[in-house]
Amino acid sequence: MTQTIAVEASHVVKAFGHADTAVRALDDVSVQIRKGEFFTLLGPSGCGKTTLLRLIAGFEMPSGGTILLEGADITTLPPNKRPVNTVFQSYALFPHLTVAQNIGFGLEMLGRPKAEVQATTARMLALVKLETMASRKTSQLSGGQQQRVALARALAPSPKVLLLDEPLSALDLKLRKEMQIELKRLQTETGITFIFVTHDQEEALTMSDRIGVMSAGKLQQVGSPKEIYNNPVNRFVASFIGETNFLPASRDGDMYRLDCGIKIGAPPSKAARVTLTVRPEQVRLVADSEADALPAKITNLVYFGTDTHCHLSLPDGTEVVARLQSPATGDAGLALGQSVGVRFVPEAIQVLED
Amino acid sequence: MSPAEQDQITQSARNGWLLSAPALVLLTLAAVGPLIIVVIYSFLAPGETGNVEWKFSTDAWQGILFTRDIFDDTLAWADANLTIFWRSVKLSLLTTIFAFVVGFPTSWFIATRPPKARALWLFLITIPFWTNLLIRTFAINEIIRREGLLNTILINLHLISQPLDMIYTDTAVFIGMTYVYLPLMVLPLFASLDRFDMRLLEAAYDLYASPWQVLRKVIMPIVNPGIIAGSILVFVPSLGAYVTPRLLGGGKNMMIGNFIELQFGQGRN
Ligand SMILES: Nc1ncnc2c1ncn2[C@@H]1O[C@H](COP(=O)(O)OP(=O)(O)OP(=O)(O)O)[C@@H](O)[C@H]1O
Ligand SMILES: [Mg+2]
Numbered sequence: 001m002t003q004t005i006a007v008e009a010s011h012v013v014k015a016f017g018h019a020d021t022a023v024r025a026l027d028d029v030s031v032q033i034r035k036g037e038f039f040t041l042l043g044p045s046g047c048g049k050t051t052l053l054r055l056i057a058g059f060e061m062p063s064g065g066t067i068l069l070e071g072a073d074i075t076t077l078p079p080n081k082r083p084v085n086t087v088f089q090s091y092a093l094f095p096h097l098t099v100a101q102n103i104g105f106g107l108e109m110l111g112r113p114k115a116e117v118q119a120t121t122a123r124m125l126a127l128v129k130l131e132t133m134a135s136r137k138t139s140q141l142s143g144g145q146q147q148r149v150a151l152a153r154a155l156a157p158s159p160k161v162l163l164l165d166e167p168l169s170a171l172d173l174k175l176r177k178e179m180q181i182e183l184k185r186l187q188t189e190t191g192i193t194f195i196f197v198t199h200d201q202e203e204a205l206t207m208s209d210r211i212g213v214m215s216a217g218k219l220q221q222v223g224s225p226k227e228i229y230n231n232p233v234n235r236f237v238a239s240f241i242g243e244t245n246f247l248p249a250s251r252d253g254d255m256y257r258l259d260c261g262i263k264i265g266a267p268p269s270k271a272a273r274v275t276l277t278v279r280p281e282q283v284r285l286v287a288d289s290e291a292d293a294l295p296a297k298i299t300n301l302v303y304f305g306t307d308t309h310c311h312l313s314l315p316d317g318t319e320v321v322a323r324l325q326s327p328a329t330g331d332a333g334l335a336l337g338q339s340v341g342v343r344f345v346p347e348a349i350q351v352l353e354d
Numbered sequence: 355m356s357p358a359e360q361d362q363i364t365q366s367a368r369n370g371w372l373l374s375a376p377a378l379v380l381l382t383l384a385a386v387g388p389l390i391i392v393v394i395y396s397f398l399a400p401g402e403t404g405n406v407e408w409k410f411s412t413d414a415w416q417g418i419l420f421t422r423d424i425f426d427d428t429l430a431w432a433d434a435n436l437t438i439f440w441r442s443v444k445l446s447l448l449t450t451i452f453a454f455v456v457g458f459p460t461s462w463f464i465a466t467r468p469p470k471a472r473a474l475w476l477f478l479i480t481i482p483f484w485t486n487l488l489i490r491t492f493a494i495n496e497i498i499r500r501e502g503l504l505n506t507i508l509i510n511l512h513l514i515s516q517p518l519d520m521i522y523t524d525t526a527v528f529i530g531m532t533y534v535y536l537p538l539m540v541l542p543l544f545a546s547l548d549r550f551d552m553r554l555l556e557a558a559y560d561l562y563a564s565p566w567q568v569l570r571k572v573i574m575p576i577v578n579p580g581i582i583a584g585s586i587l588v589f590v591p592s593l594g595a596y597v598t599p600r601l602l603g604g605g606k607n608m609m610i611g612n613f614i615e616l617q618f619g620q621g622r623n
Contacts, residue, residue, distance in 0.1 A: 106561035
């Protein structure tokens with residue numbers, strides 16, 4: 001049977017510090033990362049993303065659990081014995097070496113013949129489009145170029161898995177967008193498994209094959225960007241990925257009764273108290289005279305160029321945000337304090353059991 | 355680059371030179387000047403009263419390098435002088451190497467402490483400088499002499515039955531000099547290691563370097579300026595050391611420094 005799982009972490013625990021002051025950076029994390037996929041770890045600051053990456057790289061040893069690489073147990077191997085390379089956030093390029101020597105460093109340490117090191121270095125330089133910079137010192141490069149060297153250096157030894165810890169966070173927005181496309185291209189061209197860390201949800205959604213959402217040392221949900229966005233498993237995932245409206249409700253037969261008293265339909269659930277979620281772009285404004293529309297008042301209008309965010313208040317005070325496409329004339333004909341009717345696109349309503 | 359920018363760069367370069375001017379003047383007067391005088395004097399003939407005559411002569415150099423046979427006036431290498439010279443170089447080299455071997459881990463240790471602890475450790479390293487060299491050297495003498503601390507301890511532990519002859523040997527001189535000059539190795543090494551980006555270690559380790567290769571291929575090349583500075587700071591004064599070889603080497607294990615003192619002070623040469 002061919003191995004289709006690149007990295008498998010099972011019940012990984014990582015605690016820092018001693019006994020009662022210990023911090024559980026990772027709390028029973030299990031995940032399977034498939035061969036050749038672009039996998040993103042997404043979560044707020046301090047949730048344990050870097051820690052998980054460092055465990056896979058071998059810079060830290062887990063307090064519990066195991067880590068397999070293509071089926072082999074690597075839990076206790078030191079970093080220089082793992083066919084896994086890292087692109088560091090700070091790049092960590094060697095200042096005493098040229099661009100080419102930096103890229104060839106890994107292969108040289110592996111004791112590969114000179115000819116092979118040179119050939120691979122040349123290939124990597126072409127891959128990241130730095131052929132003309134081969135003999136420069138790394139301090140003479142721009143941030144984006146250093147980033148490319150760091151990538152080429154980590155890719156040169158053809159690792160089984162490439163780990164990237166927020167590699168784009170030091171770049172300005174324009175360069176960042178360019179590098180996102182560049183990274184995706186490199187991943188497709190090399191076919192190497194990428195594990196990418198970010199706390200930028202947009203970056204995660206646009207680049208990944210699958211995303212693992214983390215919070216407080218736990219993996220909350222693993223799935224494709226569409227699954228994560230459209231079917232978040234809990235409140236944390238729903239609010240962390242994109243913006244969303246939360247509507248507290250109670251089950252009433254096959255329907256749900258919102259706290260403002262109005263009944264609406266949504267997928268079935270067993271819990272008595274639930275939270276319904278709807279993305280702002282799935283909220284429609286209609287005339288307040290329309291039957292079975294929720295009565296609401298406009299409390300705020302925020303103009304974003306392509307669209308306008310309309311903040312609404314339901315009779316019980318619940319806040320709802322609707323994202324409306326800005327009309328051609330630039331005037332949606334809405335005013336503060338105006339009474340309107342609100343409708344949700346029925347298929348877009350999600351039920352979260354509290 | 356625009357001409358204005360060019361101008362600014364040459365301007366700041368000029369300012370740099372101006373700033374270092376006082377140091378350069380002092381260095382020329384105090385260090386380079388006397389050296390030139392000594393070299394010139396060495397090629398002049400000696401006068402009657404310890405002065406020199408303005409006449410070119412290689413007598414002084416011949417006197418150091420060769421001995422004139424008293425019977426047939428042929429020249430032979432002055433073995434005694436060359437032995438002193440060779441011993442000085444050998445001991446200074448050994449001292450430098452050993453100071454590096456001891457100093458490097460020490461500097462590494464200090465550079466990896468938290469900032470507050472670092473200041474304390476650096477202070478401890480410089481403490482020997484607060485004591486007179488003579489007193490410190492006598493202290494070593496006290497430890498390693500025949501009836502000294504070290505021999506007493508070893509004998510009481512029954513590790514040896516006879517006291518070891520440590521004092522008045524080349525080894526004693528070497529140990530003493532390493533002790534005296536160690537801080538001069540540690541300080542520049544620390545300065546280099548302090549600026550070393552520790553994240554490079556993980557990068558190298560990640561790229562399949564063994565711990566030894568991390569040391570040889572990443573740490574050493576980057577902190578090289580510190581290694582060179584430390585080595586010069588230890589080697590040069592070791593070569594001219596006077597007090598330590600005198601007290602720990604006794605009369606027989608002379609180094610260049612003692613030889614010079616002998617010639618200058620006593621031989622009026
Ligand atoms: N060496 C360490 N010693 C003690 N605590 C640590 C150590 N490394 C990480 N932690 C703690 O573990 C938790 C997770 O840290 P981690 O660096 O993995 O977060 P992260 O998700 O990468 O955050 P960020 O997005 O800010 O980089 C944090 O609470 C952090 O304080
Ligand atoms: Mg991190």
